[in-house]
Amino acid sequence: MKTHREIAEQLDLFHSEPQAPGMIFWHPNGWELFRDIQEHMRRVYRRNGFEEVNTPVFMKKELWQTSGHMDMFAENMFFGGGKENIDEYVLKPMSCPAHILLFKRGVHSHRDLPLRLFEFGLVHRNESSGSLNGCLRARQFTQDDAHVFCCWSQAEAEICGFLQRAKQVYGDYGYHNLDVKISTKPEKALGSDEQWCRAQKLLDSACQIEGFNAEYQAGEGAFYGPKIEVSLTDSMGRRWQCGTIQFDFNLPERFDVQYANEQGEFERPVIMHQAMYGSIERWLGILLEVSQGNLPDWLHPVPVAIASGVNRATHLKSRVLWASTRLNKVFMWRACDAAP
Known part of the structure; x- marks a missing residue:
């Protein structure tokens, strides 16, 4: 089995340099692949009521x-x-605080909720040099970082929406058996017991509604809230968390986030972090290893290879195959736009 870096070399996708450890130099083929993966998620987010933003690095x-x-x-x-x-x-190691600053720019009514924001945020994390591994563990990467601001009464529908998108997006890449886990309250945690209990019940209920037999990870939630994790396994059997949706009981208090309820009184919204790919780079690395370079036709940046010395008929056939694959990609994007 080839690693994603070996496949990247074979397909001329990207490489790393010692002058920028943990960061990727994208080649034309790789950058096309990256942008197609990004555009796929952008269309899904927009079709589901998310608004794209961009915040400082x-x-x-x-x-x-x-x-x-x-x-x-x-x-x-x-x-x-x-x-x-x-x-x-x-x-920035993540985009959460910046999205909260965007929310706080105005006075929000309950009629404005749920408010859904997303960003392809370029983030940096100082991972140890020994842990770096191409796209799978990097210091600079791009998150499909989304946040939902909503009322408690809207939270279950938002979680169900996330799980529905997970089925669609992961299925588009050929992943149909999703590993879904619910991580619950750790020993040291912020927020009341009532908040944690309510949130965990909503996560469990949404999984049941959407047909996921989620495994519980007791005490594995973050200190600020419980979460659902969607994971993939690479060619070496390593499990990588990709998609997640997570409650946050910390940031609404720290930033004094409020909205006006139906009685005109101010209260805290529910804030849920979510991402579908997690890191686009990691998603791509896992995809390369699992597929061993045999990517979906709609995504492959190098659909055919033209060998030297081929005759005119073979060359023409190759060009037709190339054009057909590119058109299929265009038609898929248009179908995504037209979907309800």
Whole structure:
């Protein structure tokens, strides 16, 4: 079995350099593949009521102090700044605090909810050099990072929507047996017992409604909320978490996030983090290893190879196959746009 890096070399997709450890240099074929994967998810998000945003990559340390990441995640963050303020800025490791700042730009009514935002956020995490592994473990990667702001009464429908999208998106890539797990409250956790119990029941109920026999991971939730994990297995049998939807009881309090309910009183919205691919780079790496380079026809950046010395008829046939594959890709995008 070839690794994703060996397949990438064979298909001329990407490579890494010692001058940028844990980061990817995309070749034309690889960048086309990356953009097609990205566009596939963009269309799914838009069709399901999400609005695309874009937020800065480099933001002041004070934002990450407010969010709590400085206390919990600083060793995995990159710091920098100008000549006078050497480490007053952070390369964002995730987009959550920035999306909350977007929400807080206006006064929101219950009529505005659910509000769904998504971003292909370029993030940086200071992974140890020994753990780096091509696309599967990188220091710079792109998340299909989405956040839903909603009322408690809307939360179950949002979770069901996530699971429905997971069936569709994963199925488009040939993954039909999804590994779904629910991670519950750890020993040290923020939020009330009532919040945790309510959220965990909603996650379980949504899995049952959508036909998933989810396995429980007791105590494996984050300190700020329980979650559903959707995982894939690579060619070496390693399990990688990709998709997730997760409650957050921490950030609404830290950023004083509010909306006006039906009585005109202010209360905290439910905030749910979610991603379908997780990291586009990791998703691509797993896909290469599982498929061994035999990618879906609609996605393959190199659908045919033309050998030297072929006759005119063979060359023409190859060009027709290439054009047909590219047209199929276009037709698939149009079908996605037309779907309800």
